Amino acid sequence: MKPQLTILAISLALAGCGGSGGSDTSASTAPTYTVSGTVTAQNVDLQSKVCADINQNYMCDSGEPSSTANANGEFSITSTKKSILSVPLLAQVDTGITANSTSSSASSYAYIAAPGLQKNTGNEINGISSLLAGYGADGVTVAEGNNKLKAQLAKRGITISGDIQDDLSASELARLEQNIVSTIKAFKHSNRAFMLAQLSAKFDKSAADYVNGVLTNEEVVDFANFLEGELKAATALNDTGVIRYFSDIDDTQDVAEPQSSFPGQDAEYGFDKTELNTNTGNGFQFAKLDANGQVLADDAAQWSCVLDQRSGLIWESKTDDENSIQHKDRLLALELPGVVTPYDQDVDLATCKTKGDQVCTTQDYVEHINSINLCGKSDWRLPTFHEFYNLLDFGETETNSDGKAYGLTYKYFPHQTAGIDYTSYIGSVWNQSIIYNQYSNTAVDGGFYYNEIGTLGGDRGYISSLEIYSGDVDSSDNYDSYQFPARLVSLQGK
Structure with missing residues (x-):
């Protein structure tokens, strides 16, 4: 399972299938x-659509269990999906006419949220519950x-005893x-999960006082725009790509259905969570993306780069042409300006010498x-290190000519390195992961340690952990x- 290495790890646990909650158990x-529960937010239409956010994208999608609250904001959702108890609950509210909504993709709806509390009754959705859901x-x-929000409130002179979700x-x-x-x-960006998480973490750092006064529209828009800027600079987590389950009945083949005898498997959580009997x-x-950075159709046969829409990072596409400098297996010596100078013998073995x-x-x-822009x-x-690890797709099943499953999603990254055969793991590419917590009494003067990531x-x-030589190593005494x-x-x- 991919470790939680960067911000924005949206991995709320979804409860497994089964159990009982109805009168007919045949x-x-x-x-x-x-x-x-009840929608109690101020300045919204209480008769809002409320949904259980099954796929956790922080919007009410077609097909997700939902109902419409009454004039008092009271709602009740019934479903055969037990996960409605543990996923976020959302109230869909009209954004109204806002002067700052310049994005053509801006939705006319916003979503206030409450975290899934495993409560059949008494759930409450408002701005404060949205902060808890953002965390x-x-x-x-x-x-x-709760603890984080209490600490933020304490800085502004407000002390809450007990759990905040009980006093929203x-x-x-x-x-x-x-x-x-x-x-x-006021949010314009469609990445609602990231924006809500950032609002929860940073509302107390706003120049405007969020706690003790009612903000002007200008103050609200300024902070919303600040959070939009944070999104552009962030690297959010993808999931692992694992959508199938290990089975104790047939341990030679993964299956599509959750296994009650092996609960808590990777495929039951986060963005990878799928409905039964699907393979998506x-x-x-x-x-x-094309050579100019414009988005292409998803079935485009040729492309130059790949945009990770969750993290905002753009990745170079490689080629299978050995005469191209962008060939997938072109070998390079490591050089990081101001940090690592290249080692002569590594340069001598780089692909440039044969090309x-x-x-x-x-x-x-x-x-x-x-x-070449x-x-x-x-x-x-x-x-x-974190950016590249976030790209790994542990559910990819396409294999290379040696029968090794690829480490990146093949549909978007068809040309992946075959790797070299004298490291601990195969398929490695360079990242910036120089580490200083590794020690060996056999280390070469001028060398350093580096985290290699296997990808096949x-x-x-x-x-x-590999020892890499820099230009400070005496090449006459070392290979x-x-x-x-x-x-x-x-x-x-950027």
């Missing part, structure tokens, strides 16, 4: 489950969200509640790709260290 009738969107438990309409929280709802209405997941959201060009190190390669970008660089077959996601290909990354909007 084999021919599925049990039903009910979740009810949940960032992978934080309700208990941890407290009078001392009224102004904060109103301001949070106003800010959610939403662990990754990629788009193909007769000058692109021998990772920095040479960065400069070349920037010089690939996909209209000139800020290409090596990815960080059973090595997908495994990490090995080469390592050479890997590189897959560069750029930030959308």
